[in-house]
Amino acid sequence: MLELRxxxxxxxxxxxxxxxxxxxxxxxxxxxxxxxLQAMDSSHxxxxxxxxxSEGFEHYRCDRNISMGMNLGNMAKMLKCAGNDDIITxxxxxxxxxxxxxxxxxxxxxxxxxxxxxxxxxxxHLGIPEAEYHAIVRMPSAEFGRICKxxxxxxxxxxxxxxxxxxxxxTRGDIGTANIVCRQNTTVDKPEEATVxxxxxxxxxxxxxxxxxxxxxxxxxxxxxxxSLSSELPVVVEYKIAEMGYVRFYLAPKIEEDExxxxx
Amino acid sequence: MLELRxxxxxxxxxxxxxxxxxxxxxxxxxxxxxxxLQAMDSSHxxxxxxxxxSEGFEHYRCDRNISMGMNLGNMAKMLKCAGNDDIITxxxxxxxxxxxxxxxxxxxxxxxxxxxxxxxxxxxHLGIPEAEYHAIVRMPSAEFGRICKxxxxxxxxxxxxxxxxxxxxxTRGDIGTANIVCRQNTTVDKPEEATVxxxxxxxxxxxxxxxxxxxxxxxxxxxxxxxSLSSELPVVVEYKIAEMGYVRFYLAPKIEEDExxxxx
DNA sequence: TACCGATGTC
DNA sequence: GACATCGGTA
Numbered sequence: 001m002l003e004l005r006x007x008x009x010x011x012x013x014x015x016x017x018x019x020x021x022x023x024x025x026x027x028x029x030x031x032x033x034x035x036x037l038q039a040m041d042s043s044h045x046x047x048x049x050x051x052x053x054s055e056g057f058e059h060y061r062c063d064r065n066i067s068m069g070m071n072l073g074n075m076a077k078m079l080k081c082a083g084n085d086d087i088i089t090x091x092x093x094x095x096x097x098x099x100x101x102x103x104x105x106x107x108x109x110x111x112x113x114x115x116x117x118x119x120x121x122x123x124x125h126l127g128i129p130e131a132e133y134h135a136i137v138r139m140p141s142a143e144f145g146r147i148c149k150x151x152x153x154x155x156x157x158x159x160x161x162x163x164x165x166x167x168x169x170x171t172r173g174d175i176g177t178a179n180i181v182c183r184q185n186t187t188v189d190k191p192e193e194a195t196v197x198x199x200x201x202x203x204x205x206x207x208x209x210x211x212x213x214x215x216x217x218x219x220x221x222x223x224x225x226x227x228s229l230s231s232e233l234p235v236v237v238e239y240k241i242a243e244m245g246y247v248r249f250y251l252a253p254k255i256e257e258d259e260x261x262x263x264x
Numbered sequence: 265m266l267e268l269r270x271x272x273x274x275x276x277x278x279x280x281x282x283x284x285x286x287x288x289x290x291x292x293x294x295x296x297x298x299x300x301l302q303a304m305d306s307s308h309x310x311x312x313x314x315x316x317x318s319e320g321f322e323h324y325r326c327d328r329n330i331s332m333g334m335n336l337g338n339m340a341k342m343l344k345c346a347g348n349d350d351i352i353t354x355x356x357x358x359x360x361x362x363x364x365x366x367x368x369x370x371x372x373x374x375x376x377x378x379x380x381x382x383x384x385x386x387x388x389h390l391g392i393p394e395a396e397y398h399a400i401v402r403m404p405s406a407e408f409g410r411i412c413k414x415x416x417x418x419x420x421x422x423x424x425x426x427x428x429x430x431x432x433x434x435t436r437g438d439i440g441t442a443n444i445v446c447r448q449n450t451t452v453d454k455p456e457e458a459t460v461x462x463x464x465x466x467x468x469x470x471x472x473x474x475x476x477x478x479x480x481x482x483x484x485x486x487x488x489x490x491x492s493l494s495s496e497l498p499v500v501v502e503y504k505i506a507e508m509g510y511v512r513f514y515l516a517p518k519i520e521e522d523e524x525x526x527x528x
Numbered sequence: 529t530a531c532c533g534a535t536g537t538c
Numbered sequence: 539g540a541c542a543t544c545g546g547t548a
Contacts, residue, residue: 078418078442081414081442109446110407110444110446111445112414114441117439
């Protein structure tokens with residue numbers, strides 16, 4: 001028996017909107033610790049890791065560890081039917097092949113339940129090691145989103161270079177080149193407007209903008225984003241979910257090709 | 265000679281936006297009583313009835329009963345050219361085959377007149393008997409609209425069931441099932457937020473969501489909607505137009521098929 | 529199905 | 539003026 005009551009239901013709505021385009025089907029894993037998901041994107045290039053800790057739920061009952069395979073598109077459709085102020089409860093009976101989403105309006109005048117079929121999904125639960133990163137950039141999520149969107153109108157890939165002074169995003173395309181530099185800046189009114197760079201070693205890595213743009217759909221979950229970079233490691237783009245956990249996106253860097261090869 | 269001056273022109277704009285997708289061509293009937301319309305939708309499944317009483321107009325002159333056939337799409341196009349604060353005057357000379365819409369901006373700085381050709385339309389003016397209904401639900405129009413929209417992302421039809429406690433909207437589709445219950449609730453701040461159920465007999469009827477979703481385009485005309493249900497009778501979905509009349513939509517229930525037949 | 533543009537609201 | 543939502547297009 002599983003029953004998870006999430007007062008701020010809009011969080012779950014936003015999580016699904018942010019990952020459903022990247023991953024079609026995935027297993028949600030539920031344990032005493034929390035509600036989590038880990039899945040490769042459909043082209044097996046990026047990885048999504050979601051964690052909603054049990055403490056973040058108003059009521060959390062999970063009798064035994066359970067893995068529920070869901071089609072994220074269908075799940076998102078159902079969650080769209082919840083109001084942004086609704087309380088969402090996720091329910092599943094032991095051994096059942098369905099999950100129920102219950103939506104309670106703030107006034108309790110309207111109570112909805114949506115039942116969805118579960119599916120069997122081969123899960124490839126990769127343990128993701130906690131790594132040391134050469135550089136960690138924290139910046140406003142809206143700004144990062146804007147940069148990725150802007151650069152993708154010029155080129156397909158972005159080079160992210162971190163030095164002590166700042167982080168540089170560069171691209172190159174048929175119509176020209178673009179460089180955007182964000183300087184470290186902690187003298188701001190609100191802490192979430194800061195751009196903070198922790199750096200042990202300068203790094204410069206190349207990524208496909210297509211994926212970064214998909215990641216930034218999670219911007220509504222948090223005002224800030226954390227980008228953790230190391231040479232030879234996948235970048236981690238993390239959006240914290242207030243009081244509850246995070247959504248993290250992992251993306252392997254492109255191996256820099258010779259200039260000559262990129263322009264055949 | 266016909267001359268109807270409507271100070272709150274936005275009402276007419278909204279009326280046309282709400283019915284133009286359902287009905288292509290229709291006769292507007294003008295008499296001393298008011299300005300009205302009654303028409304089947306293009307697939308002859310639903311019926312629209314509009315009444316704007318003469319008292320609601322600032323000036324109302326209608327020398328003799330007249331029926332004016334209009335293409336509602338074209339009429340809506342013209343009305344879109346009126347500002348929301350404009351005063352709209354509808355004019356027609358006796359025996360003319362055109363109608364003129366005049367728009368006066370609130371400041372009188374701008375005066376526009378649009379002339380539209382009338383058309384001959386076979387009208388099938390069905391007398392609609394005032395019936396007794398088993399159950400009448402009054403609820404916020406926005407809420408009803410949201411429910412119809414949400415459910416149509418899951419299924420094609422909705423079962424509306426009324427009991428003393430509340431009204432239940434249910435659907436079923438490929439990805440799962442959904443039930444939304446609205447409880448009777450009269451303890452609200454504003455009367456238009458109430459959900460009120462008058463019930464003589466429990467009813468449970470099935471309707472095509474496609475039509476209900478079309479009806480709810482009239483939600484901007486009124487904060488509340490009234491849904492009148494009886495077994496074997498078309499449902500009536502009514503939006504009152506402040507001080508003037510109403511738009512009513514009629515839709516026949518679907519005859520419930522056996523479970524076996526719906527799942528071939 | 530995903531992206532982009534336009535519209536309406538706060 | 540900015541954000542969010544909705545509708546249309548690719």
